[in-house]
Amino acid sequence: MKKIVLVGNVACGKTTLCQRLNGLKLQYEKTQALNVVNCTIDTPGEYLEHRSLMRGLTVVSADTDYVVFVQDASRDLYLYSPGQAAAFPVPVIGVVSKADIATEKQIAQAKELLELTGADPIFVLSSYTGDGVQALIDYLQDDIEEKA
Numbered sequence: 001m002k003k004i005v006l007v008g009n010v011a012c013g014k015t016t017l018c019q020r021l022n023g024l025k026l027q028y029e030k031t032q033a034l035n036v037v038n039c040t041i042d043t044p045g046e047y048l049e050h051r052s053l054m055r056g057l058t059v060v061s062a063d064t065d066y067v068v069f070v071q072d073a074s075r076d077l078y079l080y081s082p083g084q085a086a087a088f089p090v091p092v093i094g095v096v097s098k099a100d101i102a103t104e105k106q107i108a109q110a111k112e113l114l115e116l117t118g119a120d121p122i123f124v125l126s127s128y129t130g131d132g133v134q135a136l137i138d139y140l141q142d143d144i145e146e147k148a
């Protein structure tokens with residue numbers, strides 16, 4: 001499994017995705033600090049929301065294979081900037097989260113926003129139902145060479 005760091009605003013679903021990816025019980029717990037679970041680094045949403053903390057994400061990402069931008073499809077709150085993926089030293093992939101409670105239009109909007117950041121590829125999933133999660137797991141298990 002590739003090493004990833006989850007990035008996204010407060011309550012976008014990073015910890016729940018981390019739990020799902022690692023086969024843990026899904027339970028709400030506010031992330032207060034960087035939390036390493038096997039190959040997944042979970043971060044508090046404040047790291048993205050407060051510009052002064054953003055640099056911390058860049059530093060942490062240097063030791064990973066991928067940054068994962070998580071965008072909550074159910075909320076019209078967009079905190080990423082166009083081209084933001086280029087600020088990281090490793091490739092950025094995107095996750096549209098909470099697809100189970102979002103409309104098709106919201107999902108399309110979230111996907112488009114992540115595309116603008118430069119994240120590629122983008123996975124649409126629900127950590128609650130598990131829909132779409134296996135595609136992400138499969139991607140993270142591939143060798144980088146196989147994707148070229």
Ligand SMILES: Nc1nc2c(ncn2[C@@H]2O[C@H](COP(=O)(O)OP(=O)(O)OP(=O)(O)O)[C@@H](O)[C@H]2O)c(=O)[nH]1
Nearest residue numbers: 010011012013014015016031044045098126127128
């Ligand atoms: N319906 C639905 N709710 C979800 C899903 N994933 C997470 N949630 C809910 O969204 C809320 C926030 O989820 P978290 O995973 O804690 O969010 P987070 O991004 O880790 O938030 P911070 O730790 O504050 O940065 C919780 O109430 C979750 O149960 C999902 O796939 N579907």
Ligand SMILES: [Mg+2]
Nearest residue numbers: 014015030031
């Ligand atoms: Mg969290």
